[in-house]
Amino acid sequence: MAFFASGGVSPETPALTLGEALAILAVESRVADGNHGQTFAGPVEGYLQGLRERAQTLRSPENLAAIFNAVPAQRCEIEKTFLAENENFFLAYFLASASSANGGSACWNLFKHLNDCFECFEEFSNVMQNYYHKFQELSNRSAGT
Amino acid sequence: MKQFTFPELLACCCEPLSSDWERGWREFSARYNKFIHNKVAQRCRTWDFPRLRRQFTEVVQDIAGVVYITLCKNDCQALRSFTARADERVFFGWLATVCARATNRYLQRLLMEMLMDEENEAVSKALRRLDAADRWEFYEMVVVELRNAAKRKTDNRERDIHIFQLSMFSDFSEGLVRSHPCLQTLGYRVVQLVIHRLRKILHQRRKNFI
Numbered sequence: 001m002a003f004f005a006s007g008g009v010s011p012e013t014p015a016l017t018l019g020e021a022l023a024i025l026a027v028e029s030r031v032a033d034g035n036h037g038q039t040f041a042g043p044v045e046g047y048l049q050g051l052r053e054r055a056q057t058l059r060s061p062e063n064l065a066a067i068f069n070a071v072p073a074q075r076c077e078i079e080k081t082f083l084a085e086n087e088n089f090f091l092a093y094f095l096a097s098a099s100s101a102n103g104g105s106a107c108w109n110l111f112k113h114l115n116d117c118f119e120c121f122e123e124f125s126n127v128m129q130n131y132y133h134k135f136q137e138l139s140n141r142s143a144g145t
Numbered sequence: 146m147k148q149f150t151f152p153e154l155l156a157c158c159c160e161p162l163s164s165d166w167e168r169g170w171r172e173f174s175a176r177y178n179k180f181i182h183n184k185v186a187q188r189c190r191t192w193d194f195p196r197l198r199r200q201f202t203e204v205v206q207d208i209a210g211v212v213y214i215t216l217c218k219n220d221c222q223a224l225r226s227f228t229a230r231a232d233e234r235v236f237f238g239w240l241a242t243v244c245a246r247a248t249n250r251y252l253q254r255l256l257m258e259m260l261m262d263e264e265n266e267a268v269s270k271a272l273r274r275l276d277a278a279d280r281w282e283f284y285e286m287v288v289v290e291l292r293n294a295a296k297r298k299t300d301n302r303e304r305d306i307h308i309f310q311l312s313m314f315s316d317f318s319e320g321l322v323r324s325h326p327c328l329q330t331l332g333y334r335v336v337q338l339v340i341h342r343l344r345k346i347l348h349q350r351r352k353n354f355i
Contacts, residue, residue, distance in 0.1 A: 093326045093327070094326050106327075107304075107326075107327035108303060108304070110327060111303040111304050111306070111307040111327070112303045114307055114310075115288050115292075115303055115306050115307055115310065116288075118280070118281045118284045118285065119281075121284070121310065121314070122315075125311065125314070125315040125317070128311075128315075128317075128321070128324075128325060129315065129317075129321065131324070132320075132321045132324050135324065
C-alpha cells in the first residue's frame with residue numbers, strides 16, 4: 001500500500017507507504033510537541049492529515065470493537081483479502097491499544113487469521129516492516145544519532 | 146525385438162507376474178527416463194535455495210527415483226489409474242504432473258530441514274526465492290504441523306506460530322517482532338525461545354514430512 005505524491009508535486013517527493021505513515025503518526029503521538037522531524041509536500045501531508053483524522057474517529061470503543069471483530073475467522077478469498085487496502089485496520093491496531101482490546105481477543109483473532117491466511121500475512125508483514133524501519137529512523141533522528 | 150505399443154507397454158508394466166514385466170520396465174525407462182529427469186530438473190530450478198544448488202544433480206536423481214516408486218508402489222496403483230491409454234501425449238501430461246508433485250513434496254521436505262536447522266536469515270532468503278504459490282503452500286504446511294503438535298497447559302500456540310512465521314518467512318528480527326502492536330509486552334528473549342521451541346516441535350514431527 002502506498003500513497004504516491006502526484007499532480008504538480010516535485011518528482012523528488014518520496015512516496016509514503018502506509019507503514020511509514022503510521023510510524024510518523026506514532027512518533028508524533030509520543031513526542032510532546034508532535035514534531036516528528038520531517039516535513040512533507042502538500043499531497044503527502046494531506047494523506048497524513050487524513051489518517052490523523054481517521055485515527056481520531058476510530059479511537060471510539062465502538063469503532064475499535066467493530067474493527068477488531070471484523071477479522072475473518074477463516075482464510076480470505078483470493079480475490080479480496082481482508083487486509084488489502086484496509087487502512088482502518090492498521091490504524092486501529094497500530095495506533096490504538098490493540099493488545100488490551102476486547103480482553104486480548106483482538107490480538108488472538110489477528111494471530112489466528114494471519115496463520116490461516118498467507119496473503120494477509122504478507123500484507124501485514126510489509127506494513128509492519130515499513131512501520132518499523134521508519135519508526136527507527138525517526139527515533140534515531142530525534143535522539144540525534 | 147519389436148517395441149511395445151504404448152497401450153501394451155503400460156499393460157505389461159502393471160503386471161509383475163507377466164513374463165514381459167522386466168522388459169516392459171526397461172522399455173519404459175528408455176522411453177521416459179529423460180523426460181522424467183528433465184521435468185524434475187525444470188521444477189527444481191524454480192525452487193532456488195543453497196542446499197538444493199549444492200546437491201542439484203543428486204536431488205534430481207533422488208526425485209526421479211521417487212517418481213518410479215510412485216508409479217510402481219501398491220501394485221502399480223498410480224500407473225493403473227491412468228486410463229487414456231490410446232494417446233501417449235496425454236500420458237506425457239499426466240507423467241509431468243506426477244513429476245511436479247513428487248518434486249514439490251521432496252523440496253518441501255528439504256525446506257523443512259532448513260527451517261529446523263539453519264539460521265533465520267538463510268531460511269527467509271530461500272523462502273523468498275520461491276514463487277508465490279509454492280511459498281503459500283509451504284507456509285500452510287508449517288502452520289498445520291505446528292498446530293497439530295501436542296499442546297502444553299500454558300500454550301500460546303497461535304501467537305507462537307505467528308512469531309515463528311514472521312521470523313522465517315519475513316526475516317523479522319527480534320526488535321521487529323517486539324514492535325508488533327500485539328507483541329510489545331513480550332519479555333526479553335521470548336522470541337528466541339519461541340523459535341527454539343517450535344523448531345523442536347518440527348523435529349519431533351519430522352516423520353510426517355521426511
